[in-house]
Amino acid sequence: MAAEERKKEEKGRFIAERRYVDDQRIVEPEKLEAGGVDMSGRWGTLVLPRTIEEFDHSLFEGVKRLPRGGKVGKCWQCGNCTAVCPVAHANPMFNPRYLIHIVRMGYQAEIEKVKDYVYLCSGCGLCSAACPKDVDPQGVMIALSIAFKSGRAKGGR
Amino acid sequence: MTGTVLVVGGGPAGLRAAVDLADFGARVLLVEKRDQLGGAPVRWKYRSLAPDFTPTEEVMGPLIGFCESSPMVEVHKGSVVEGCEGSVGDFTVKVRNEADGTTTEHRVSSVIVATGFEHFDASVDPRYAYGRAPNVIGINELEAMLKEGRVVGHDGRPPKRVAFIFCVGSRDRSTNPWCCTVCCGVSIKQAIEMKQTLGDVQVYMIYMDIRTVGLWEKLYWDSMEKYGINYIRGRVGEVYYTGEKLLVKGEDTLVRGPFEVLFDMVVLAVGIEPGPGTKQAAGVLGLKLNEYGFIAPRQPNVHVDSGRDGIFLAGTCIAPMSIEETLSEGSAAAMQAAKVLKKTVAV
Amino acid sequence: MPEVIRVSKKEDLEISKEDLKFLEGLGADRRAKLAMGTTEDYLRMLEKMKDLEKRGEITIHHVTDEYEPAGVRTLSRRVKKIPTVELWQHKSCGQCGHIPGYISALYWVMTELGIPYVDDTNQTSCTAWNYYGSGTSNPVALSAVFLRNMHAAWEKNAYPLIHCGTSYGDYKECRYLVVMSREIRDRVRSILKKIGRDLVIPEEVVHYSEWLHVMRWKIAERRKLDVSKVSVAVHAACHTYKLMAEDFTYDDTVLGGKKPAPTSSTALALGAKLLDYSNWYDCCGFGFRHILTEREISRSFAYFRKIRPIVRETGADVLLTHDTGCVTTLDKSQVVPLAHGYKETVPVMSDSQFAALAMGAHPFIVCQLQWHLADWKPLLAKMGVDWASAEGEYKAYLERVRNGERPAFIRSPPRNLENRVRGESA
Numbered sequence A: 001m002a003a004e005e006r007k008k009e010e011k012g013r014f015i016a017e018r019r020y021v022d023d024q025r026i027v028e029p030e031k032l033e034a035g036g037v038d039m040s041g042r043w044g045t046l047v048l049p050r051t052i053e054e055f056d057h058s059l060f061e062g063v064k065r066l067p068r069g070g071k072v073g074k075c076w077q078c079g080n081c082t083a084v085c086p087v088a089h090a091n092p093m094f095n096p097r098y099l100i101h102i103v104r105m106g107y108q109a110e111i112e113k114v115k116d117y118v119y120l121c122s123g124c125g126l127c128s129a130a131c132p133k134d135v136d137p138q139g140v141m142i143a144l145s146i147a148f149k150s151g152r153a154k155g156g157r
Numbered sequence B: 001m002t003g004t005v006l007v008v009g010g011g012p013a014g015l016r017a018a019v020d021l022a023d024f025g026a027r028v029l030l031v032e033k034r035d036q037l038g039g040a041p042v043r044w045k046y047r048s049l050a051p052d053f054t055p056t057e058e059v060m061g062p063l064i065g066f067c068e069s070s071p072m073v074e075v076h077k078g079s080v081v082e083g084c085e086g087s088v089g090d091f092t093v094k095v096r097n098e099a100d101g102t103t104t105e106h107r108v109s110s111v112i113v114a115t116g117f118e119h120f121d122a123s124v125d126p127r128y129a130y131g132r133a134p135n136v137i138g139i140n141e142l143e144a145m146l147k148e149g150r151v152v153g154h155d156g157r158p159p160k161r162v163a164f165i166f167c168v169g170s171r172d173r174s175t176n177p178w179c180c181t182v183c184c185g186v187s188i189k190q191a192i193e194m195k196q197t198l199g200d201v202q203v204y205m206i207y208m209d210i211r212t213v214g215l216w217e218k219l220y221w222d223s224m225e226k227y228g229i230n231y232i233r234g235r236v237g238e239v240y241y242t243g244e245k246l247l248v249k250g251e252d253t254l255v256r257g258p259f260e261v262l263f264d265m266v267v268l269a270v271g272i273e274p275g276p277g278t279k280q281a282a283g284v285l286g287l288k289l290n291e292y293g294f295i296a297p298r299q300p301n302v303h304v305d306s307g308r309d310g311i312f313l314a315g316t317c318i319a320p321m322s323i324e325e326t327l328s329e330g331s332a333a334a335m336q337a338a339k340v341l342k343k344t345v346a347v
Numbered sequence C: 001m002p003e004v005i006r007v008s009k010k011e012d013l014e015i016s017k018e019d020l021k022f023l024e025g026l027g028a029d030r031r032a033k034l035a036m037g038t039t040e041d042y043l044r045m046l047e048k049m050k051d052l053e054k055r056g057e058i059t060i061h062h063v064t065d066e067y068e069p070a071g072v073r074t075l076s077r078r079v080k081k082i083p084t085v086e087l088w089q090h091k092s093c094g095q096c097g098h099i100p101g102y103i104s105a106l107y108w109v110m111t112e113l114g115i116p117y118v119d120d121t122n123q124t125s126c127t128a129w130n131y132y133g134s135g136t137s138n139p140v141a142l143s144a145v146f147l148r149n150m151h152a153a154w155e156k157n158a159y160p161l162i163h164c165g166t167s168y169g170d171y172k173e174c175r176y177l178v179v180m181s182r183e184i185r186d187r188v189r190s191i192l193k194k195i196g197r198d199l200v201i202p203e204e205v206v207h208y209s210e211w212l213h214v215m216r217w218k219i220a221e222r223r224k225l226d227v228s229k230v231s232v233a234v235h236a237a238c239h240t241y242k243l244m245a246e247d248f249t250y251d252d253t254v255l256g257g258k259k260p261a262p263t264s265s266t267a268l269a270l271g272a273k274l275l276d277y278s279n280w281y282d283c284c285g286f287g288f289r290h291i292l293t294e295r296e297i298s299r300s301f302a303y304f305r306k307i308r309p310i311v312r313e314t315g316a317d318v319l320l321t322h323d324t325g326c327v328t329t330l331d332k333s334q335v336v337p338l339a340h341g342y343k344e345t346v347p348v349m350s351d352s353q354f355a356a357l358a359m360g361a362h363p364f365i366v367c368q369l370q371w372h373l374a375d376w377k378p379l380l381a382k383m384g385v386d387w388a389s390a391e392g393e394y395k396a397y398l399e400r401v402r403n404g405e406r407p408a409f410i411r412s413p414p415r416n417l418e419n420r421v422r423g424e425s426a
């Protein structure tokens, strides 16, 4: 795990402004060749654009069918949940409001980036008490963790 | 009681004023520029009215029917007021029929101005490709489609994915800086109707703020909770027609993400702005316009008072507003005219 | 107490005393005066240039009748005079280095049309890429290099025609600075004095694509190949139309007058099919410094934000552009993505190469397509060029060059104007 983590960190390290490029966007080929020229590593590196080209609600629809995920469609992105969430105050990668929105819209690259953090939810339920739309974000976090685990993050049913 | 009140403009505000005055026992001279009474809701064939989806006929029908048939209301369609002399209690006005050019003279006790609004012409703002690309329409045009129950693109096929772009020609320094107040609610109403009509359609509302004021908020909640309509906070920089679909370029500001997504149809929530009719009436009647071109009341909190004795204001010629407000303004103006009649005509 | 400083004619800025001091420290007040702001400012600069000439401070290299000028409309709606003959070829480092067919094709076209020109060896790099790319250099040095080259052209009594988009944009900005700022003018003059030159400012800064634009109908008359089945996408170069934007050529009959006319107009005049696409206004990926410091992002941008959408949306047979950096970036950046297995590809060349090809120029000897990486064979086939036998001719030609032959077409037709004698300037 540690080695894998390090490798991820090292990916695209030669890119001048590496900090603003998400890992997910960097394609650094271990082995690439064209016309007899070796283009492995840096010479063949591509940085995928961050443009959103599609809205895909299939994962979202799946979450709605999971236990405690049913009310997620009511969320209007006010941020009450994140405001009271103790984890969000400590970790910028965990943000219940944001998670709900990227899942709703099917922003795959963002989901890949933050999905592992959903398990940080402490289950305290403060958000569900604060939510003005009765979304039950605490329950949604549970539904999301199931959805991500079961491979629904790829947008399948 | 005798005595006549001139009502300029036969939209919701003018009609309401005419009906109330006639009921009250006054004669009404109703001058409408177009060949049809009813104002914007009839002209643009609104299917139903926000916030409760009331069929437009239910609200407008009785008003129009009354004015068309009442012996107390003398309707001049296709006509404008050309001259106005005198003062409160005794104005002499000239009404010209635009079709045959004939002019008639009338003596009236007071005047109610209810000349309404025009829709923002979206071709003024090149970002949205309105007038250049097919399937980019205004909310005004969508109403008629919904009324017909046939929402289709230029190829005759129903759209599978639709974007509503909010605040087109509103809240923007390069066009109109004010908020049109009703277009959020109207757009959401239409999005719901679109879902009801087409069923299998994805609808996206691209907005800066949602301003469904007062009880109209329910529209917003229902659209999300019952109809699964999607909301994207952000603005659109460009609509580009690919020859087949509409590429909408914008930003989802909630994720700091620029998007470029293809749509089958783009509906522009075009704003409300003062039209040439309002300018014309204000000119003839000697009324002041504010910096935006709406008629300026003597005091901004008191809409009815035009600043000229005996001339009263109602409806969207003063500021953008909904039909529920417009109708009340018509009644309020009628009350002012009634007060003048009471003072000047022997009861 | 906030003070009000004037930033431009329309805009006052309210600012505290401390902030004002800070900004003055940055030279912000001076920069504000130099801001290459509005169309009004630009027109004012042109007026001031005439004043300076009257006062004898500068010499203007006028586009006189000897240059047989043609008028074009610029974005500012001002009519700009484009000289058509007796041109001083201001070459581009990157073109000569990476895409030599770009310039040889232009020379070939001029020779075919009987346009006299000067191919001066006494020209320096504009050094603008240095400036944009790495922030080295400064306004005085840049302006001095600009005017040194302009003086060399003036000496030869030929009108500078600038091949490189970056030089072109940079020169327009430098001209603005020199005209609007006495300090820069004086410092540049003292530098020029040291090398025996003086301030000669061109009345118009002219890009070669603007020349092709005004010559397009003459070029079309000489068309040998039918290109009516060829579909063309155009990338306009940022440095030509975004730096001093009001000075570039627009034409109401080309793209509705909404996008720059050159290159598109040339393709249209030749009878090709011009196709629009969604990312028209986007940069080619070269950026300003990006290709130097962030090449991975440059190449990715070129491919994912230009090439791929262009191919998907237009399926064009060729992508034409009019700047060194754009041809290079758009062409070379296709290699890596194609190696990764992406499929979209389109040949890239300059408008001069495309015009020359259509006029029957040799694809390799003149247009030197062998230097271009994205596959141009389908395009040549569509234009009716037998590239396989042309390759044979090219090999034989190379043999002759090895034996001392020199390209015949890089030689100007006889000139009508004579060099100016040194010292004749004011």
Ligand SMILES: Cc1cc2nc3c(=O)[nH]c(=O)nc-3n(C[C@H](O)[C@H](O)[C@H](O)COP(=O)(O)OP(=O)(O)OC[C@H]3O[C@@H](n4cnc5c(N)ncnc54)[C@H](O)[C@@H]3O)c2cc1C
Residues within 6 Å of the ligand: B008, B009, B010, B011, B012, B013, B014, B031, B032, B033, B034, B037, B038, B039, B040, B041, B046, B048, B049, B050, B051, B079, B080, B081, B114, B115, B116, B117, B118, B119, B139, B140, B143, B182, B186, B189, B270, B271, B272, B276, B277, B278, B280, B281, B314, B315, B316, B317, B321, B322, B323, B324, B326
């Ligand atoms: C697309 C759209 C949908 C809407 N839907 C709803 C809704 O669902 N619910 C709701 O509450 N509100 C809705 N509104 C708002 C509603 O249309 C207005 O509040 C209402 O029409 C205003 O009525 P009015 O009488 O002031 O003006 P208008 O409806 O504009 O009527 C003015 C009349 O005066 C006439 N006129 C103008 N100038 C002259 C002149 N010089 N001489 C003689 N006659 C003249 C005009 O021809 C017109 O008939 C909608 C608005 C838009 C833009």
Ligand code: SF4
Residues within 6 Å of the ligand: A081, A084, A085, A086, A087, A088, A096, A120, A121, A122, A123, A124, A125, A126, A127, A128, A137, A138, A141
């Ligand atoms: S339940 Fe989870 S998401 Fe909600 S406030 Fe607690 S830790 Fe945050």
Ligand code: SF4
Residues within 6 Å of the ligand: A074, A075, A076, A077, A078, A079, A080, A081, A082, A096, A097, A100, A130, A131, A132, A133, A134, A135, A136, A137
């Ligand atoms: S508090 Fe509720 S409605 Fe607001 S963002 Fe969180 S889940 Fe959505």
